[in-house]
Amino acid sequence: WAGATSNYPREASIPELFRLEARRRPGAVALEAGELRLTYGELESLANALARCLEAEGVGAESTVGLLTERSPEMVVALLAILKAGGAYLPLDPSYPAERLRFMVEDGGVSLVLASEGSASAVAGLAGVKVLPLEGCLEAGGEVSAPPEAPISAEQLAYVMYTSGSTGLPKGTAIPHRAVVRLVKEADFMHLGEEEVFLHLAPISFDASTLEVWGPLLNGGRLVLAPSGAQDLAGIGSLIREHGVTSLWLTAGLFHVMVDERLEDLASLRQLLAGGDVLSPPRVAKVLALPDGPAVINGYGPTENTTFTACHIMAPGTELPAGTVPIGRPIADTRVYVVDAAFRLQPLGVPGELVIGGDGLARGYRGRAALTAERFVPSPFGESGGRLYRTGDRARFRAGGELEFLGRLDAQVKIRGFRIEPGEVESVLSSAPGVERAAVTVREDTPGERRLVGYYVPEDGGDGGKELEASLRAYLEESLPSYMVPAALVELAELPLTPNGKVDRKALPAPADVGGGEGQGYLAPRNQTEELIAGIWSEVLGVDQVGVKDDFFGLGGHSLLATQVSSRLRNALGTEVPLRLLFENPTVAGLAAALAEHGREDLDIPPLVPASREGDLPLSFAQQRLWFIDQLEPGSPAYNMPLPLLVEGDLNPSTLEAALTTVVARHESLRTRFESEGGRPRQVVDAPWTFRLPLVDLQGLPKEGAEAVTRELVRRDGMAPFDLAAGPLLRGALLRRGAGEHVLVFNMHHIVSDGWSLG
Incomplete structure (x- = not known):
């Protein structure tokens, strides 16, 4: 199955596309972080200056530059500058252990690292690696308006991103410019345009950041940076409200927690992407049921195919069928196949390995020729020179052509959106001082809550106790990112074995509840x-x-x-x-x-203040979404809300008109239309007007004929578009079918009403 073939700029580079946006709208806001705003022109100038400095340090085509910094405006400037200089960035998360960072720098062939203040010590002293202070480089760069002159091709390396490796060492995936451009230009899985405001939440070392950063910046949108570090749910909600965020990507785990705890904070979004693990259908249904809520997009894709491979798009109000939420169809310029062990295509409904082709593919793994040859293979399906990536994921095509994810073929897992090879964690635990043998597995003792558990046998058959457990946890925290450290460590006298001498992982015991009783060290709550x-x-x-x-x-x-x-x-x-x-x-x-x-400070809940009627009235987030959709599809009746009502008994049409006129006078939204100036919409509230109901007399028709005409008139009215600028955005007609029977045909546009209003 193949996604659509789009007209994305196949030969363009990331800096070239950003430069076009900066020239087109230099004064438009490109980036927001707290109170700080950078326009496209300012971001272009800062990145050009830093790129010139990087050129002077020898950065050029195919150079890999380490970027060791928290999420910040300086980080975004550096990403763009590295690419402008012709280089590729290797994201280095300051929260990672120094040992892992140093491995990534050496393995990635990095000779230059840009490091933020306080982070440089983690990679200092590596042979052949120069560490420069990011803030100092930005200050020294001054103002340079012209970008570097070296041409950058679409095939050039854009970034290297490390993921967990089954051999015990992480592996670097090499992504070219074209793969990123294919993801964010002419995208068919979501809307990316200058009206979109995208919140950047993901760690820069996580490939969702590719979409979060370049999705808005290469399409004239606005990028909002969340503060560095872990985000609490209330903080995410505040960012959405304060910055008018329209698009958000969440890991499946964070999506589930937000729905459970802060569902109302998601209501103002236009697009909510989630992925990295299986989505809970009941929670998806809750979001889709939000009045004027966002579309939910279930995204699937390994790092090796640049963030997204397939997406399942669910519009607001969609009712989910029974079963799991599918991962959908391939996005544009992407091909997917489900094959058996002999690489033969599987029929619909039959599981197999999911393999991927198209313009999003990585070059392969940095410095891992054998692994690259194993996972990236020539396509046997007729594409000249085409390659396919073997994902190791089990999937099948449903009858309607949508992909269903069925888990892994190997031991790899995703926990909280992070791809983890338990073998890598097991290798580190086995090498820890005081450990004779170790095993690491994934348990789901609580439904929906997967966690890593480490099992170990102390050296010399001794009893390590709490002291050994504490030292092992410290060792793991020094060697692995926090998301790879087992949630529980269990000491065993021996690891259970199968008859052929391998660890019997099914026989490994569940970790005991550490706080599960009044045992040694337990102290009950005192207040x-x-x-x-x-x-x-x-x-x-x-x-x-x-x-x-x-x-x-x-x-x-x-x-x-x-x-x-x-x-x-x-x-x-x-x-x-x-x-x-x-x-x-x-x-x-x-x-x-x-x-x-x-302290028990009261919540800072702002008072509700009526909006001033002086000057332009802005649209709500939900209204903005509907207005933009109307601009994309003028004349579409998709958001009409027709409502035929059978009225039995005596009815005075004049009295009904007077009642409707009173309702219109009372509710401003029913007198509102939406004009635009310079592409910016605004609300216009008209003075009260008289509601007129055209009367259609069907009394002369037989009952069946009157029913047929009623249905046709209701259908025609439902399909007739509203003019959002001219208004009014509601209308009605009265069909008289007998002395005591009328049908009120009522219709309004969703932009001025919703299901709650009708209820």
């Missing part, structure tokens, strides 16, 4: 705050009993569950509970004390 915290932890973590000395992360907590705790404490206490309080005070007693010090 109401501690009882509240312990109760919330018990619910969120699935632990029967939590003591005041218990550590949230030691009980299996992680950042995603921490956001749930923060949200529930906020609702219970009526005060903001910053996520950092839990990270800094991970025990029940510590968090209770921190909350007492933090």
